[in-house]
Amino acid sequence: MAWFLNFYKCDRCKRRWTDEWSCMCDDECPHCGRRDMTPYNSEELTTLIEQEGNEFIVLWSPETAEHDPDYRELGRFPTREKALEFLSADG
Ligand SMILES: [Zn+2]
Known part of the structure; x- marks a missing residue:
């Protein structure tokens, strides 16, 4: 399994964050808690x-x-x- 650094941008508060996962999966916004945000970009690690x-x-x-x-x-x-x-x- 590959490892990815995913780039997210929140729909609600417009802040950005990154997270590392074993896939390009959805994440929860660490700033406002909005769920199921899909990465807009991904780097293979x-x-x-x-x-x-x-x-x-x-x-x-x-x-x-x-x-x-x-x-x-x-x-x-x-x-x-x-x-x-x-x-x-x-x-
Ligand atoms: Zn947010």
Whole structure:
């Protein structure tokens, strides 16, 4: 299962928020409580790069992840460029 960062905008109070889910699912507005808001945009977070000290860690969310991304570390790189290279080589 992929992991998504969903972007929402509330119909009622017009405020925006983001939330991470295992699908593009509806969410409740954290500001006014309006329910069933559908994301207007979504970014896939199945792989991501995180900086930790001087290293860049490539993380991957396996198909089995459901309630949280359950990220696995694929590798550590000295620069973000190297990490991106690794990801594009993988795809
Ligand atoms: Zn709202």
